[in-house]
Amino acid sequence: MVLGGGPCGLSAAWELSGKGYDVTVLEKNSGVGGLCMTREYLGYRFDLGGHRFISANKALVGRVRRMMGDELLTAERKSVILQKGKTFQYPLCARDLFTKIGFRTGLRAFLSYIKGMVAAGVLQKKDVSFDDWVTHRFGRILYELFFGPYTEKVWGISPKLISSDWASQRISLLNLSEVFFRLMRLKRGTPRTYARTYFYPRKGIGQIFDVMGSVIQQNGGRIVLNADVSDVEVSDGKVKKIRYKYQGSRREIDCDAVVSTIPLPDLIKTFPDDLVKEVKQHANSLTYRAIRFMNIFVDLPDVSGNTWMYVSEKKYIMTRIQEPKRRSPFNAPDGKTSLMLEIPCNANDALWNCDDAELFERCLADLCELGIDVRGKVTGYFTSRVSHGYPVYKLDYRRHQEKLLSFLEQFENLIACGRQGAFRYIFMDTAMEMGIAAAQRLVYENPYNKEQIPFMRSEAGLLEKDFMAVSG
Numbered sequence: 001m002v003l004g005g006g007p008c009g010l011s012a013a014w015e016l017s018g019k020g021y022d023v024t025v026l027e028k029n030s031g032v033g034g035l036c037m038t039r040e041y042l043g044y045r046f047d048l049g050g051h052r053f054i055s056a057n058k059a060l061v062g063r064v065r066r067m068m069g070d071e072l073l074t075a076e077r078k079s080v081i082l083q084k085g086k087t088f089q090y091p092l093c094a095r096d097l098f099t100k101i102g103f104r105t106g107l108r109a110f111l112s113y114i115k116g117m118v119a120a121g122v123l124q125k126k127d128v129s130f131d132d133w134v135t136h137r138f139g140r141i142l143y144e145l146f147f148g149p150y151t152e153k154v155w156g157i158s159p160k161l162i163s164s165d166w167a168s169q170r171i172s173l174l175n176l177s178e179v180f181f182r183l184m185r186l187k188r189g190t191p192r193t194y195a196r197t198y199f200y201p202r203k204g205i206g207q208i209f210d211v212m213g214s215v216i217q218q219n220g221g222r223i224v225l226n227a228d229v230s231d232v233e234v235s236d237g238k239v240k241k242i243r244y245k246y247q248g249s250r251r252e253i254d255c256d257a258v259v260s261t262i263p264l265p266d267l268i269k270t271f272p273d274d275l276v277k278e279v280k281q282h283a284n285s286l287t288y289r290a291i292r293f294m295n296i297f298v299d300l301p302d303v304s305g306n307t308w309m310y311v312s313e314k315k316y317i318m319t320r321i322q323e324p325k326r327r328s329p330f331n332a333p334d335g336k337t338s339l340m341l342e343i344p345c346n347a348n349d350a351l352w353n354c355d356d357a358e359l360f361e362r363c364l365a366d367l368c369e370l371g372i373d374v375r376g377k378v379t380g381y382f383t384s385r386v387s388h389g390y391p392v393y394k395l396d397y398r399r400h401q402e403k404l405l406s407f408l409e410q411f412e413n414l415i416a417c418g419r420q421g422a423f424r425y426i427f428m429d430t431a432m433e434m435g436i437a438a439a440q441r442l443v444y445e446n447p448y449n450k451e452q453i454p455f456m457r458s459e460a461g462l463l464e465k466d467f468m469a470v471s472g
């Protein structure tokens with residue numbers, strides 16, 4: 001049984017069904033893909049925030065390429081930061097830093113960088129918050145120019161309240177000297193932030209998971225859409241039944257083993273109240289940041305050459321602007337293009353609930369001020385929302401996460417994994433690896449399983465402890 005039909009859950013079902021196991025996926029939405037879903041309207045395709053598929057795991061890439069055939073394209077990334085009327089390359093490049101921020105600011109940035117290095121190196125100051133992590137590696141001036149305002153906009157809270165874990169997982173480059181060495185070509189290797197090329201399907205990122213869903217069904221697996229998991233029945237240290245809401249009715253299904261990829265706090269709340277009374281407060285302490293997407297149809301062949309445009313200034317509503325056509329030419333009809341704006345918010349706050357037309361006017365005005373004037377060229381727009389965009393790494397998130405995961409450990413046939421399920425800020429490739437690893441672990445360790453298949457770590461290149469929140 002797999003709970004959630006995003007990349008992690010589907011990959012688990014892909015693995016299990018491929019090995020001939022009887023598997024059912026319960027997915028709350030009307031389609032599969034989770035955050036990696038693509039919506040199509042009038043020949044325009046919009047992901048939920050533009051995605052790219054990159055992985056250092058050759059076995060995983062090979063499997064996805066075989067599954068997708070010619071439908072998987074290779075695209076090139078070109079991203080910029082729009083800041084105070086200037087355009088900086090992203091990832092930050094030393095040439096831009098030294099030439100565009102001006103001599104005075106450049107000198108101050110350099111001195112604050114030295115100060116940050118001294119604080120971290122000589123005074124041994126620890127990285128507790130995001131603020132510490134960045135200032136120790138880039139200095140306070142660059143923090144105030146780029147990282148601080150952007151981060152505060154994404155999370156809606158001060159970077160002093162965000163754990164340094166997020167920075168270390170999100171920003172692949174290490175510090176300002178790294179930027180310099182890469183400019184001088186004295187350093188090689190391609191961390192994720194620097195990767196220029198990536199895979200992207202012809203019809204949007206969701207195509208990978210639509211195809212994967214079909215393969216699961218061809219293998220005999222079942223995918224139940226519109227199935228909202230509501231509670232679990234447990235006995236003898238095992239999950240025995242899953243109950244879910246389906247089109248106004250309540251249904252239940254027996255299970256031998258469960259891979260859960262639904263949000264960790266939500267999973268906890270599906271257990272009987274008396275079992276979770278001790279941990280419920282920890283579940284309530286883990287929260288997710290929501291995102292609203294403004295998807296705009298534009299009657300122009302192109303708007304910009306950029307895959308992503310980062311906007312950190314507080315006065316603008318969006319954090320990123322994307323032109324989906326830059327990922328695949330099939331994301332817009334011939335001769336037309338589109339824009340997608342990412343607008344972070346909290347589920348049910350004013351931005352989340354704001355009327356589409358009012359939000360559109362605000363976006364159009366912001367775009368215009370940023371030098372992207374598409375007034376008179378817009379032929380339509382719509383918005384989409386995700387309530388679980390980013391797991392919020394508050395300073396004490398680990399304590400709550402660990403309590404919940406240790407609670408789940410008592411159920412030997414349950415594995416919680418994925419971005420929502422393990423409360424880990426991970427990308428799609430890691431979510432897929434987690435799902436595959438969870439499936440392999442169930443197959444290998446499940447006492448119901450007669451055929452003992454080795455845990456194929458070498459094939460997936462996996463180290464289970466790195467990826468999984470494992471119970472049982």
Ligand SMILES: Cc1cc2nc3c(=O)[nH]c(=O)nc-3n(C[C@H](O)[C@H](O)[C@H](O)COP(=O)(O)OP(=O)(O)OC[C@H]3O[C@@H](n4cnc5c(N)ncnc54)[C@H](O)[C@@H]3O)c2cc1C
Pocket residue numbers: 003004005006007008009026027028029032033034035036048049050051052053054227228229230261262263266291342388389390417418419420421426427428429431
């Ligand atoms: C704006 C944005 C941009 C991103 N860009 C990239 C990128 O370029 N490259 C990349 O690799 N990654 C990217 N990611 C990350 C990527 O989307 C995630 O890593 C990936 O989707 C995680 O997969 P998952 O299956 O763990 O979780 P999800 O995709 O969130 O899937 C979880 C599923 O569980 C379902 N569910 C929840 N509750 C229930 C319930 N009660 N019952 C049944 N089902 C339920 C949900 O509907 C969902 O389908 C991006 C994420 C965001 C938000």
